[in-house]
Amino acid sequence: MTATRTAWQGPMARVDATGSAVAPGTIGAPGHAGHGDAGHADHARTGDAHRPETTVGTHTRGDVILDLQNISLSFGGVKALTDISFDVCEHEIRAIIGPNGAGKSSMLNVINGVYHPQQGRIVFRGQERRQMHPTAAARQGIARTFQNIALFKGMTVLDNIMTGRNTQFRTGVFAHALWWGPARAEEMQHRRRVEEVIDFLEIQAIRKTPVGRLPYGLQKRVELARALAAEPSMLLLDEPMAGMNVEEKQDMCRFILDVNQQFGTTIVLIEHDMGVVMDISDRVVVLDYGKKIGDGTPEEVKSNPDVIRAYLGTSH
Ligand SMILES: Nc1ncnc2c1ncn2[C@@H]1O[C@H](COP(=O)(O)OP(=O)(O)OP(=O)(O)O)[C@@H](O)[C@H]1O
Ligand SMILES: [Mg+2]
Numbered sequence: 001m002t003a004t005r006t007a008w009q010g011p012m013a014r015v016d017a018t019g020s021a022v023a024p025g026t027i028g029a030p031g032h033a034g035h036g037d038a039g040h041a042d043h044a045r046t047g048d049a050h051r052p053e054t055t056v057g058t059h060t061r062g063d064v065i066l067d068l069q070n071i072s073l074s075f076g077g078v079k080a081l082t083d084i085s086f087d088v089c090e091h092e093i094r095a096i097i098g099p100n101g102a103g104k105s106s107m108l109n110v111i112n113g114v115y116h117p118q119q120g121r122i123v124f125r126g127q128e129r130r131q132m133h134p135t136a137a138a139r140q141g142i143a144r145t146f147q148n149i150a151l152f153k154g155m156t157v158l159d160n161i162m163t164g165r166n167t168q169f170r171t172g173v174f175a176h177a178l179w180w181g182p183a184r185a186e187e188m189q190h191r192r193r194v195e196e197v198i199d200f201l202e203i204q205a206i207r208k209t210p211v212g213r214l215p216y217g218l219q220k221r222v223e224l225a226r227a228l229a230a231e232p233s234m235l236l237l238d239e240p241m242a243g244m245n246v247e248e249k250q251d252m253c254r255f256i257l258d259v260n261q262q263f264g265t266t267i268v269l270i271e272h273d274m275g276v277v278m279d280i281s282d283r284v285v286v287l288d289y290g291k292k293i294g295d296g297t298p299e300e301v302k303s304n305p306d307v308i309r310a311y312l313g314t315s316h
Pocket of ligand 1: 078080098101103106147
C-alpha cells in the first residue's frame with residue numbers, strides 16, 4: 001500500500017499525520033499471535049505526537065463525548081456487564097480489551113443501541129439516551145463494523161458500501177423510484193461520497209466484485225468502507241484485524257490511524273492483538289468477566305497487576 005492517500009474533500013479537512021516509532025506494547029499474553037511480528041513500528045504513535053498542534057481539523061483530544069455510567073447488562077442469568085463506567089473523548093482512539101467472553105462486544109452493542117442495559121446511564125454529547133434504536137445511533141453519527149463480517153455477499157463492493165449511506169437519504173422513496181429532481185441530485189452526491197471512500201481505502205480495483213469472492217482481509221476493509229460511507233463522528237470497530245495476516249493487519253492499522261488523524265473520527269476499538277492495541281490507542285479499558293479491571297493509557301494498563309493476572313490466566 002502507499003503511504004499517501006486521497007483525502008476526503010469537503011468539511012473534513014486533511015491534516016498531515018506525524019508520529020514516530022515506539023516499541024510495541026508488551027503484556028505477557030501467551031498466544032497473542034501477531035504481537036511483535038506485525039511490524040508495529042511503522043504504525044506506532046508516540047504519546048500525543050500524532051496530534052498536530054494546528055487547529056485545522058482540531059485533533060487534540062477533545063471533551064468527553066460519550067459517558068457510560070454504571071452499566072449493567074444481563075441475558076437471563078448471564079451477567080454480560082456489571083457496573084461498568086468509562087468515558088470516550090472526542091478524537092481519541094479508545095480500545096476495549098479483555099479475554100473471550102469479557103463483555104467487549106456487548107459493550108459496543110450498548111453504545112450503538114442494539115442492547116439496552118438494565119442499569120446505568122449513557123450520556124452522548126451531553127444528552128442522556130434512553131432506549132435508543134441503532135438507526136437513531138447512526139443518525140447521531142455512530143457507525144460500526146462487526147466481529148463477524150456483516151455484508152451482502154452476493155452484492156458488489158460498491159453496492160455494499162452504498163448501503164452505508166442509507167441513514168443519510170433525505171428524499172422519499174417515491175422520488176427515488178422516479179429518479180426525479182432532488183432524489184437524483186442526492187443519489188449523485190451519495191455516489192461521490194462512496195467513490196471518495198473507495199479511493200481512501202484503496203479498493204478501486206475491486207469495486208465491481210461481489211464481496212463473497214474476496215479474501216477475508218479485503219472483506220474486512222469493505223466493511224470499514226461501508227461504515228465510513230456514513231461519515232461517522234464515532235466509529236465502533238469490533239476486532240477489525242481478527243483473522244488477518246501480518247500485512248493485512250499493518251494496512252488496517254494505518255487506515256484506522258488515517259481515519260482518526262485526517263478526519264478526527266473518534267474510534268472505539270476492540271482488538272485482541274496487544275501490540276496493535278498498545279501502539280495505536282490513546283486509552284484502554286480492560287474488561288474481564290463483565291467487570292472493568294483496568295482503565296488508562298497503554299502504559300498504565302500494561303503495568304496494572306489485575307490486567308496482567310487476567311491475561312496470564314487465559315489462553316487466547
Ligand atoms: N445475545 C446474547 N444472548 C445471551 N448471552 C449473550 C448475548 N450476547 C452476549 N452474551 C453473553 O455475554 C457474555 C459476554 O459476551 P461478549 O460477546 O460481549 O464477549 P466478548 O468480550 O466480545 O468476547 P469475544 O472476545 O469472544 O468476542 C458472554 O457470556 C456471552 O455468552
Ligand atoms: Mg466479541
